[in-house]
Each structure stands twice: as structure tokens, then as C-alpha cells.
Amino acid sequence: MGLQSTDRELKKGSAELLILSLLEDRARHGYEIAKLIDVRSHGALRFQAASLYPLLYRLEERRLIQRRRRHYRLTVEGRKVLAEQRKGWQKFVQAIHSITGIEYA
Amino acid sequence: MHNWQQLVRERLRGVNLEGAREAQVVEELAQYLEDAYDECRARGASADEALQRALTELADTRRLVRQLRKQEPAWQDPPPVLSRNRGGMSVFTLLYDFKMAFRSLRNRPGFSLMVIGMLALGIAANAAIFSILDGFFLRPLPFRDPGRLVDLDEIAPKWNLQFVGISNADSVGWRAAAAFEGMAFYRTSDVTLTGGESAQRVRAAQVTHDLLALLGLQPALGRGFSPEEDKPGGAPVAMISYGFWRRVYGGDPSVLGQTIQLSNNPFTVIGVLPAEAVIPDRADVWRPLQLDPNRNNGWYLRGIGRLNRGVSIDQARADLLRVHKLMPDSNANHAAATSPRVDPFGERFLGDYRPVANVLISAVVVVLLIACVNVAALMMVRGAARAREMAIRTAIGASRVRIVQQLIAENVPRRGGLPES
Numbered sequence: 001m002g003l004q005s006t007d008r009e010l011k012k013g014s015a016e017l018l019i020l021s022l023l024e025d026r027a028r029h030g031y032e033i034a035k036l037i038d039v040r041s042h043g044a045l046r047f048q049a050a051s052l053y054p055l056l057y058r059l060e061e062r063r064l065i066q067r068r069r070r071h072y073r074l075t076v077e078g079r080k081v082l083a084e085q086r087k088g089w090q091k092f093v094q095a096i097h098s099i100t101g102i103e104y105a
Numbered sequence: 106m107h108n109w110q111q112l113v114r115e116r117l118r119g120v121n122l123e124g125a126r127e128a129q130v131v132e133e134l135a136q137y138l139e140d141a142y143d144e145c146r147a148r149g150a151s152a153d154e155a156l157q158r159a160l161t162e163l164a165d166t167r168r169l170v171r172q173l174r175k176q177e178p179a180w181q182d183p184p185p186v187l188s189r190n191r192g193g194m195s196v197f198t199l200l201y202d203f204k205m206a207f208r209s210l211r212n213r214p215g216f217s218l219m220v221i222g223m224l225a226l227g228i229a230a231n232a233a234i235f236s237i238l239d240g241f242f243l244r245p246l247p248f249r250d251p252g253r254l255v256d257l258d259e260i261a262p263k264w265n266l267q268f269v270g271i272s273n274a275d276s277v278g279w280r281a282a283a284a285f286e287g288m289a290f291y292r293t294s295d296v297t298l299t300g301g302e303s304a305q306r307v308r309a310a311q312v313t314h315d316l317l318a319l320l321g322l323q324p325a326l327g328r329g330f331s332p333e334e335d336k337p338g339g340a341p342v343a344m345i346s347y348g349f350w351r352r353v354y355g356g357d358p359s360v361l362g363q364t365i366q367l368s369n370n371p372f373t374v375i376g377v378l379p380a381e382a383v384i385p386d387r388a389d390v391w392r393p394l395q396l397d398p399n400r401n402n403g404w405y406l407r408g409i410g411r412l413n414r415g416v417s418i419d420q421a422r423a424d425l426l427r428v429h430k431l432m433p434d435s436n437a438n439h440a441a442a443t444s445p446r447v448d449p450f451g452e453r454f455l456g457d458y459r460p461v462a463n464v465l466i467s468a469v470v471v472v473l474l475i476a477c478v479n480v481a482a483l484m485m486v487r488g489a490a491r492a493r494e495m496a497i498r499t500a501i502g503a504s505r506v507r508i509v510q511q512l513i514a515e516n517v518p519r520r521g522g523l524p525e526s
Binding site: 030031053058070 | 136137141171172
């Protein structure tokens with residue numbers, strides 16, 4: 001597995017978690033979400049519209065987020081899934097840490 | 106300023122989205138591009154650079170297209186325009202439908218006017234005829250047990266005369282007929298009411314004292330005539346009609362005891378008739394007939410009888426004829442020349458009109474049917490033109506019930522909004 005594909009895999013796996021957690025506090029529209037990801041990750045993660053919106057639509061299909069006018073917000077179901085994914089992610093990172101010795105900064 | 110929506114559509118070519126869904130996606134993505142462009146410009150980039158930057162947002166649309174194609178055709182979002190409902194049978198969808206219906210009516214004024222006009226014509230004709238029929242035939246007479254009331258008169262078969270009138274002697278002799286619970290007689294004339302502010306012509310009736318009771322009515326004020334007052338030489342008393350009382354005396358109860366002048370003869374008002382006393386001839390003044398059975402005034406009276414319970418009109422006719430024949434001749438050839446006739450009370454006035462009324466009803470029903478057929482034909486023509494619209498609606502996800510509901514709602518304003526005719 002090349003570096004690029006690893007990144008892509010990681011990105012794919014975490015993208016939903018990112019979006020869900022960004023919508024935890026308030027409703028946001030598409031561009032806002034992309035901007036936040038870019039800014040908060042200090043440029044490490046960047047989503048184009050062409051990759052962000054498929055994720056948004058998929059999440060909407062699964063009723064984890066809801067679209068009102070131009071804003072997306074978390075549904076009750078979405079909050080549940082967010083909590084689960086957070087826990088899952090934490091466990092995963094700890095496992096990696098125990099095996100590889102990488103600290104979670 | 107760039108046409109972002111156009112750009113988006115170009116990038117998304119190949120995805121077959123329907124109406125509302127397409128508009129949503131395009132709008133969203135276009136807004137994204139515009140925001141990206143604006144931010145670049147704000148940072149100091151040139152128009153070209155900003156445009157390039159914005160375009161990279163939609164560089165690889167494969168995933169997006171794949172996702173959109175996967176999306177079910179039935180989009181759950183409410184239409185971006187009016188209703189916020191998914192299409193259930195709630196009040197909001199109904200209001201939405203009405204709004205759309207009115208809009209479509211406005212857009213096709215010619216068609217709408219034609220349909221409304223045709224229906225209005227049919228319904229107006231119906232309503233007019235029905236109100237006439239209702240007044241004539243359907244509404245019951247305002248008397249007690251009106252089914253038992255009959256009109257009495259005499260015929261002179263020798264001279265082929267109908268409705269010649271009843272003579273004094275007959276009016277007395279007929280009362281012996283057992284088939285009848287009671288009889289009353291009257292005549293009407295026009296008199297001049299003098300005294301007071303001005304003279305007016307009023308319709309007056311001379312009645313036997315038992316007329317009011319026969320009809321089952323009570324005076325609205327005061328009392329009726331007594332048998333004494335109904336004898337020749339009886340007191341000059343009178344009753345006035347309810348309408349007359351309201352019009353001329355303003356409903357003042359002190360009218361009792363006052364004097365009115367009928368053709369310069371004074372009469373004392375002893376009572377006010379109830380509003381239901383529409384016979385004879387809606388007379389404004391009643392006086393006692395004060396009939397002298399021994400005087401021959403010719404044949405001039407009208408009569409009303411009430412059949413005994415369970416007696417048919419044919420039985421009554423036979424009975425009255427029998428009694429009539431048994432009467433002693435008070436003048437020559439009386440019994441041979443005349444014969445009593447008994448008709449159901451309403452028939453006397455309406456009998457001639459029934460065939461006419463039937464023809465009118467039939468004509469009106471036919472007119473309404475033609476109007477409906479016309480409207481149906483027009484609707485069919487319109488329906489063919491709207492087939493495409495219906496296909497689109499089904500594709501977006503309208504259920505059949507919803508479409509039917511909308512069509513019904515479209516037609517209700519047409520009918521409901523007709524002017525009162």
C-alpha cells in the first residue's frame with residue numbers, strides 16, 4: 001500500500017466521523033463544513049465539493065443528517081452514530097498505540 | 106459574475122435528475138463554487154485564478170455522479186416552493202393544492218371562464234326552477250293537517266260551467282254531510298279603507314266565523330268572530346291581517362278596539378290574524394259573512410272543507426252529492442242545475458300547472474346534463490395536454506392518491522367559487 005492510498009483509506013474511514021462531529025454544535029452548510037475541515041486540520045485534510053457532497057448525500061440517505069434549506073444538521077440517529085464512531089475511533093487509536101508505540105497527541 | 110449553475114449542470118451531465126431534486130443539487134453546488142470563488146477574490150487572487158480554484162472543486166465528479174445516480178428517484182425533501190408536507194392528506198397539502206389550482210385557473214382564463222360559465226348556466230336554471238317548484242308544490246300549506254283540507258265549489262253541468270260558486274242555501278245545507286269535520290265559506294272583494302291618513306284599496310274577505318278554526322289557526326291578537334256576530338245584523342266587527350297590522354299600525358297592540366272605515370262604513374277591530382292566514386287571497390281585512398240562508402244571492406261563495414279522519418276524497422264527493430240532492434229546492438231547478446265539486450285544496454290553484462312544471466323540470470335537467478357533458482369534454486382535452494405533467498409528478502414520487510387529490514382540489518374552486526345566482 002502506497003502512501004497515497006493509505007491516506008485515502010484513512011480519509012474515507014474517518015470522513016463520516018468528521019462531518020458528524022462538525023455538525024454536533026450547530027447546523028452548517030456545505031461550504032462551511034469544508035472550510036472547517038481545512039482550517040481545523042491546519043490544511044492536512046482538504047475536501048473538494050465533488051468528494052464532500054457525495055458523503056453528505058449518503059449521510060442524508062441514512063438519515064444521520066437532515067437538510068433544512070441550505071443547512072445540514074444532525075439528527076437524533078446521527079448523534080447516536082457519532083457517539084458510537086467516536087468510541088470506536090478511540091479504541092482503534094489506542095490499539096494502534098499499544099502495538100506501534102505511536103502517541104496520540 | 107459567472108453562471109455557476111450552468112457550470113454545475115455541465116459538470117453533472119449524464120446524471121438524469123428530476124425537477125426538484127436537480128434544482129436542489131445544482132443550487133447547492135453552485136453556491137459552493139460561488140463561495141469558494143468569493144473567498145479567493147477576497148484573498149487577493151485575480152478573477153481567473155479564483156475561477157480556476159473554484160473549478161477544482163468539481164474536478165473529479167465521478168464519485169458525485171455515482172452517488173447521485175444511486176439516489177432513489179423519490180426525493181424526500183419538500184418541494185422548494187410552497188408546501189412543507191410530504192403529500193399526506195393534511196390540511197397543508199390541501200391549501201397547497203388550492204393555491205396551485207387558483208394559479209392554473211388564472212393562467213388559463215379562457216378555459217376557466219368557459220367552464221364556469223357553462224356550469225353557472227346549468228346551475229342557475231336549476232335553482233330558479235326549483236325555487237318556483239318549491240314554492241308551489243313542495244312546501245306544505247301552513248295550516249293544521251293540510252292534507253285533509255279540500256276546496257268546495259259548485260259546477261253547472263248543463264251550461265258546462267266549472268266553479269260557479271256556492272249559494273247561501275247550499276252553504277248551510279251542505280254542513281249536514283257527515284264526511285266533513287267542518288266547512289267554512291267566504292267571498293273576497295276589494296274595498297277602500299278610509300279614515301286615517303289616506304284612502305287605500307285593500308283586499309277584504311267576508312268569512313264565516315268558523316274559518317280560522319277550520320284552518321287550525323289562532324288569532325295573533327284579540328279574538329275571532331263569534332257565531333252571533335256572524336248572523337245577519339250582527340255587530341260590525343273586523344279582523345286585520347298580520348302584515349297589515351305591522352305595516353299600518355306598527356304592531357301596536359292598542360289597535361284592538363279601534364275603528365276602521367271600509368268603504369265609509371265603520372268597523373271595530375277585534376282581532377289580528379296570524380301570519381299564516383294567507384287565504385282567502387291574502388286578504389288584509391276579514392269581516393263576518395253574516396249570511397242569510399233565506400236570501401238568494403245567487404252563486405258566489407267559495408268554500409273550504411276539512412275531511413274527517415280516514416275519509417277519502419271520493420267518499421266525501423259522494424257524500425256531499427247525496428246531501429246536495431236531498432236538499433229541498435229553494436229556487437227552481439237548483440239541485441238539478443248545479444252539483445258540488447270537491448278538490449284537494451292545493452289542486453284548485455295548481456292543477457293546471459303540473460304538466461308545465463314537469464316539462465320545465467325535464468328541460469332544466471337536460472340543460473344541466475348537457476353542461477356537464479360539455480365540461481367533461483373540455484376536461485378530457487385538457488387532460489391529454491397534461492399527460493406529461495402527470496408523468497413528471499409520478500416520477501418525482503407523487504402517489505396516485507396524491508394526484509387524484511390534487512385534481513379534485515383543482516376542480517373544487519371552479520364549482521365552489523361560482524357566484525350566487
